[in-house]
Amino acid sequence: MRLDAKIPGGPLEGKWDARKAELKLVGPNNKRKFDIIVVGTGLAGASAAASLAELGYNVKVFCIQDSPRRAHSIAAQGGINAAKNYPNDGDSVYRLFYDTIKGGDFRSREANVYRLAQLSRLIIDQCAAQGVPFAREYGGTLANRSFGGVLVSRTFYARGQTGQQLLLGAYQALMRQVGLGRAALYPRREMLDLVVEGGKARGIVARDLVTGKIESHAAHAVLLATGGYGNVFYLSTNGVAGNVTATFRAYKRGALFANPCYTQIHPTCIPVSGEHQAKLTLMSESLRNDGRVWVPKKPGDKRIPLDIPESERDYYLERRYPTYGNLVPRDVASRAAKAACDQGFGVGPTGHSVYLDFSDAARRDGPHALVEKYGNIFEMYENITGESPLQTPMRIYPAVHYTMGGLWVDYDLMTTIPGLFCLGEANFSDHGANRLGASALMQGLADGYFIIPYTIGGYLSGTELPKVNTADSVSFRLAEENARDGVAKLLGVKGRRSPHDFHRRLGRLLWENCGMSRNETGLLGAREKIRGLREEFWQDVAIVGPGEDVNQALERAGRVADYLEFASLMITDALERRESCGGHFREEYQTPEGEARRDDANFAHVAAWEYKGEGAPVVLNKEPLEFSAVHLAQRSYK
Amino acid sequence: MNYTLRVWRQKNSLDKGRFVDYEVGGVAPEMSILDTLDLLNERLLQKGEEPVAFESDCREGICGACGLFVNGYPHGPQKGTTTCEVRMRLFADGATIVIEPFRAKAFPVVKDLVVDRSSLDRVIAAGGFVSVNTGNAQDANSILVGKDRAAKAMDAAACIGCGACVAACPNAAAMLFAGAKVTQLALLAQGNPERERRALAMRERLDLEGFGNCSNEYECEAACPKKISVSHIARLNWEYLRAAALSEPEKVEVGPG
Numbered sequence: 102m103r104l105d106a107k108i109p110g111g112p113l114e115g116k117w118d119a120r121k122a123e124l125k126l127v128g129p130n131n132k133r134k135f136d137i138i139v140v141g142t143g144l145a146g147a148s149a150a151a152s153l154a155e156l157g158y159n160v161k162v163f164c165i166q167d168s169p170r171r172a173h174s175i176a177a178q179g180g181i182n183a184a185k186n187y188p189n190d191g192d193s194v195y196r197l198f199y200d201t202i203k204g205g206d207f208r209s210r211e212a213n214v215y216r217l218a219q220l221s222r223l224i225i226d227q228c229a230a231q232g233v234p235f236a237r238e239y240g241g242t243l244a245n246r247s248f249g250g251v252l253v254s255r256t257f258y259a260r261g262q263t264g265q266q267l268l269l270g271a272y273q274a275l276m277r278q279v280g281l282g283r284a285a286l287y288p289r290r291e292m293l294d295l296v297v298e299g300g301k302a303r304g305i306v307a308r309d310l311v312t313g314k315i316e317s318h319a320a321h322a323v324l325l326a327t328g329g330y331g332n333v334f335y336l337s338t339n340g341v342a343g344n345v346t347a348t349f350r351a352y353k354r355g356a357l358f359a360n361p362c363y364t365q366i367h368p369t370c371i372p373v374s375g376e377h378q379a380k381l382t383l384m385s386e387s388l389r390n391d392g393r394v395w396v397p398k399k400p401g402d403k404r405i406p407l408d409i410p411e412s413e414r415d416y417y418l419e420r421r422y423p424t425y426g427n428l429v430p431r432d433v434a435s436r437a438a439k440a441a442c443d444q445g446f447g448v449g450p451t452g453h454s455v456y457l458d459f460s461d462a463a464r465r466d467g468p469h470a471l472v473e474k475y476g477n478i479f480e481m482y483e484n485i486t487g488e489s490p491l492q493t494p495m496r497i498y499p500a501v502h503y504t505m506g507g508l509w510v511d512y513d514l515m516t517t518i519p520g521l522f523c524l525g526e527a528n529f530s531d532h533g534a535n536r537l538g539a540s541a542l543m544q545g546l547a548d549g550y551f552i553i554p555y556t557i558g559g560y561l562s563g564t565e566l567p568k569v570n571t572a573d574s575v576s577f578r579l580a581e582e583n584a585r586d587g588v589a590k591l592l593g594v595k596g597r598r599s600p601h602d603f604h605r606r607l608g609r610l611l612w613e614n615c616g617m618s619r620n621e622t623g624l625l626g627a628r629e630k631i632r633g634l635r636e637e638f639w640q641d642v643a644i645v646g647p648g649e650d651v652n653q654a655l656e657r658a659g660r661v662a663d664y665l666e667f668a669s670l671m672i673t674d675a676l677e678r679r680e681s682c683g684g685h686f687r688e689e690y691q692t693p694e695g696e697a698r699r700d701d702a703n704f705a706h707v708a709a710w711e712y713k714g715e716g717a718p719v720v721l722n723k724e725p726l727e728f729s730a731v732h733l734a735q736r737s738y739k
Numbered sequence: 740m741n742y743t744l745r746v747w748r749q750k751n752s753l754d755k756g757r758f759v760d761y762e763v764g765g766v767a768p769e770m771s772i773l774d775t776l777d778l779l780n781e782r783l784l785q786k787g788e789e790p791v792a793f794e795s796d797c798r799e800g801i802c803g804a805c806g807l808f809v810n811g812y813p814h815g816p817q818k819g820t821t822t823c824e825v826r827m828r829l830f831a832d833g834a835t836i837v838i839e840p841f842r843a844k845a846f847p848v849v850k851d852l853v854v855d856r857s858s859l860d861r862v863i864a865a866g867g868f869v870s871v872n873t874g875n876a877q878d879a880n881s882i883l884v885g886k887d888r889a890a891k892a893m894d895a896a897a898c899i900g901c902g903a904c905v906a907a908c909p910n911a912a913a914m915l916f917a918g919a920k921v922t923q924l925a926l927l928a929q930g931n932p933e934r935e936r937r938a939l940a941m942r943e944r945l946d947l948e949g950f951g952n953c954s955n956e957y958e959c960e961a962a963c964p965k966k967i968s969v970s971h972i973a974r975l976n977w978e979y980l981r982a983a984a985l986s987e988p989e990k991v992e993v994g995p996g
């Protein structure tokens with residue numbers, strides 16, 4: 102398949118304007134004739150749904166939770182980037198673009214990232230106008246802080262609850278449209294299939310999670326904004342309802358899945374404590390502004406941190422990366438923590454953690470200043486571990502956090518299925534092989550508020566879309582049957598092991614072999630084991646209770662079944678990419694100092710995987726990445 | 740550690756429901772109460788029994804999905820935490836822990852510990868927003884908001900919409916929930932133009948949804964996992980009275996269902 106990203110010609114700075122100028126428009130009275138399905142109500146979905154309804158389209162919005170406000174975007178803590186240059190510290194659209202593309206280890210599309218940097222400024226204006234209570238200075242202007250991987254302060258925040266406040270802004274905009282009757286809400290619904298008719302996406306099949314009813318919904322276009330698949334690893338910072346189901350089923354209907362192996366491991370999370378943990382808790386990256394990371398210089402040093410004198414501490418990030426110090430990007434910080442622990446310098450009961458120490462900042466600015474910035478994060482830490490970060494250093498360890506991979510989309514955010522768009526974390530577009538902090542919120546809102554409202558008009562006005570009726574459409578009937586069969590098959594197994602148990606075992610296999618570092622032997626072994634686990638799943642998964650009712654074991658089992666298949670695709674992608682880049686660290690490809698070694702000659706491309714049917718091998722399609730504005734450099738944060 | 744979980748089981752909204760006792764052993768002190776319910780559910784599945792339905796997503800106190808009565812308190816006896824943040828070290832080994840759904844007229848039980856809180860969404864749809872369409876907002880720094888005022892707005896905006904305030908209130912009022920949103924937006928210049936309309940519409944919607952009235956019991960503040968202050972209720976009442984006095988009350992449109 103030839104992948105056409107439809108990137109407009111002309112200079113980088115003018116591409117988005119050029120695209121907007123050439124896109125056809127839908128007339129104001131015609132918009133209400135178009136039905137648009139938005140699956141997902143996180144930042145990407147809620148902002149898209151609200152904006153499209155404001156324009157006059159008929160919008161139907163779906164989410165798994167009982168309320169759109171509970172999408173996982175709500176949990177984002179640290180902040181959102183924008184090239185406003187309010188602090189006058191040398192920021193610009195170009196610099197944000199450059200930092201983001203470099204942070205992504207030169208594995209993202211130049212034109213997309215540049216547009217993202219341009220739109221970043223509008224996002225802050227829009228959110229401020231909605232009443233998002235951003236942090237302010239005494240004079241009433243907006244406050245900024247810095248995040249990993251950059252040398253300027255461009256991150257806007259609302260205490261440690263930035264995602265919550267941005268999402269509530271988008272949710273309120275959406276609820277306003279619901280109140281006005283322009284958007285209809287379908288909460289507690291899980292999308293189980295995409296319906297393609299006449300070669301175009303024309304609707305979805307969803308399960309009502311209360312009644313178990315399988316429903317068909319038709320539309321002129323479908324937007325997937327279903328978030329990331331990080332909890333394929335079982336333990337991650339993602340919410341427990343996270344899944345790959347929506348995008349994976351779209352993949353099975355013909356959408357290509359890009360870079361599935363690109364996973365972000367976040368360096369600052371609360372370490373794993375026991376067997377029966379449902380998830381891991383992130384400690385915002387913003388903490389690295391004031392916290393210093395260290396381990397004892399002696400391996401296996403069991404003294405309490407306060408008893409270890411300065412001279413016997415190794416502030417290894419500051420030592421190895423003097424320019425960026427504690428603010429190196431996530432992939433670099435995570436690997437450095439893993440290396441320290443693997444060499445026996447790790448601290449805490451399991452030896453799988455490092456210190457993040459605030460004592461210098463507390464001496465410098467006073468504890469009050471720390472509480473003002475990080476109060477709720479400190480509280481969260483104390484509640485979970487029983488220790489106060491103001492008294493003793495935090496203990497942190499990397500954890501799965503974000504997935505850069507996702508459905509392949511062109512510059513208009515359309516997948517390879519016409520009429521199927523993909524937004525937010527669910528697409529692959531802007532972060533390459535590693536995402537810089539505070540840029541997911543930016544991307545989700547750029548996609549939803551500022552890109553899709555333009556590009557969808559171009560699609561709808563230029564495409565023949567005959568009416569479909571769900572009742573007599575064969576495609577809908579088949580998709581419904583497919584969904585019903587899927588449920589029946591799961592209920593029919595009647596085994597003895599819980600879906601959680603399979604999920605946990607799958608997660609462990611992936612974490613060990615396709616996590617922070619990967620090698621061919623490990624990947625091949627894991628692929629075999631996952632195949633075995635999948636077979637065992639279909640013989641022994643336990644689901645009790647009917648399909649026509651709230652049945653959370655059934656929901657989980659469906660998601661785990663998809664993860665078990667999807668995990669093989671991740672591994673195939675990780676095997677195929679014989680280089681190290683960003684979050685994808687192949688042990689075979691590293692520099693003598695242990696840094697990632699990219700191979701631009703052979704791997705400067707997006708790997709977009711195509712499904713060819715049950716049992717058939719998947720097909721790799723490559724979109725070459727061309728760089729005109731930036732020079733491909735070995736990333737250095739020294 | 741070992742516990743007896745006394746859990747409310749109810750098939751659906753029509754079923755009368757009852758408590759069932761379950762023994763759960765092998766619990767670690769750092770586990771949350773939801774981890775413990777997960778463990779119970781895994782064991783129930785292994786025995787071929789139907790697991791307990793309950794809601795959660797973020798498991799870190801921010802999404803507002805979880806919400807259980809634990810030993811008679813919404814989100815448990817510990818102040819300022821959500822159910823998912825309640826750790827087992829809070830309970831003595833061997834204790835019996837009573838777990839029920841949030842109960843209120845406006846929150847019908849769906850199954851076991853799952854209730855329907857969509858009434859809260861409809862209160863927001865009635866007026867809990869700033870009417871600004873996407874695009875063409877002015878530069879963010881052209882709206883100045885003093886640091887303290889922004890901090891107060893943020894205190895109010897911290898609400899996670901869990902409904903604990905409603906569940907705690909003897910009248911099942913949602914005044915703290917609505918008051919927090921009205922306060923946040925009233926404190927900001929951006930929210931000012933619609934201040935009256937918002938207070939009237941949200942107040943009216945509360946009645947329509949079957950929420951009760953405030954009789955100053957202060958239970959809501961005590962139960963709020965985000966420690967949102969009852970002063971926001973006073974603010975809501977004040978905004979409502981002010982709006983009613985200021986405007987020849989225009990006909991307030993309440994959005995459909």
Ligand SMILES: Cc1cc2nc3c(=O)[nH]c(=O)nc-3n(C[C@H](O)[C@H](O)[C@H](O)COP(=O)(O)OP(=O)(O)OC[C@H]3O[C@@H](n4cnc5c(N)ncnc54)[C@H](O)[C@@H]3O)c2cc1C
Pocket residue numbers: 140141142143144145146163164165166169171172173174175176177178179180181263264290291292293326327328329338339340344346347383502503524525526527538539540541542543545
């Ligand atoms: C703890 C944490 C902290 C973070 N902090 C930051 C930060 O400080 N800055 C930053 O930029 N980024 C941060 N991120 C990343 C960022 O929050 C996410 O990438 C982003 O919010 C994703 O938004 P989204 O709209 O794409 O998806 P989500 O918010 O995940 O929403 C997904 C939506 O899709 C729905 N859905 C999913 N599957 C289905 C289905 N099958 N059927 C129907 N509906 C479905 C869900 O119900 C939900 O409504 C953080 C992430 C985590 C986990």
Ligand code: FES
Pocket residue numbers: 794795796797798799800801802803804805806821822823824
């Ligand atoms: S699960 Fe999100 S607040 Fe408890």
